[in-house]
Every structure is written in structure tokens, then in C-alpha cells.
Amino acid sequence: MGDKTWKAMERRCAKDLNTQRVVCSGVRGEGDIIHDDYYIECKYRKTLGVKTWFYKAKEEAEKQGKIPILIVKEHGQHGELAVVDWNWLAENIMEAKK
Numbered sequence: 001m002g003d004k005t006w007k008a009m010e011r012r013c014a015k016d017l018n019t020q021r022v023v024c025s026g027v028r029g030e031g032d033i034i035h036d037d038y039y040i041e042c043k044y045r046k047t048l049g050v051k052t053w054f055y056k057a058k059e060e061a062e063k064q065g066k067i068p069i070l071i072v073k074e075h076g077q078h079g080e081l082a083v084v085d086w087n088w089l090a091e092n093i094m095e096a097k098k
Contacts, residue, residue, distance in 0.1 A: 010032050016090040019035055069082055
């Protein structure tokens with residue numbers, strides 16, 4: 001039986017960071033990808049609410065030669081989340097390890 005799409009995504013992201021995915025991470029209470037410095041959780045869904053906002057920010061950032069970062073916060077919740085392009089993040093994580 002082939003990998004489920006979400007497992008394939010976890011494997012690809014782990015490979016980008018030169019590491020491995022965590023098998024049964026939800027049961028074990030670990031992130032989806034093994035990393036010494038980061039707790040990495042992967043979510044694969046048919047729709048993501050922030051996708052449209054991020055791609056609009058990316059389009060505008062590219063016009064200005066900048067890196068897009070989307071900050072989101074849910075009403076009534078404490079703290080914000082930052083959304084960045086995976087390829088950019090993986091590249092910078094790997095560069096930081098050198």
C-alpha cells in the first residue's frame with residue numbers, strides 16, 4: 001500500500017531538512033519531523049484558511065523583492081502565528097546548521 005498523501009508530505013519535508021519523519025507522532029506526543037532545534041508539525045488539508053492571504057502577501061512581496069511572512073491571530077486567542085514559505089524556511093534552517 002502506498003503512502004497516504006499526508007505521510008508523503010511529511011517525508012518530503014523531513015528530506016528537505018536532511019532528517020526523518022516521526023512514525024506515530026500523534027500517539028507519541030512528538031512533532032512530525034525529527035529536529036534538534038525545532039518542533040515541526042505538518043498538516044495536510046484540502047483547504048487552508050490562510051492560503052489566500054499568504055499567496056496575496058507573496059505576490060506583493062515579490063514585486064518589492066521581499067520575503068513574505070503572514071502573521072495570523074484568531075479572535076479571542078492569545079498569541080499570533082507566522083506563516084512562511086516552506087522552501088524558504090527549509091533552506092534557512094539548513095544554512096543555519098552549517
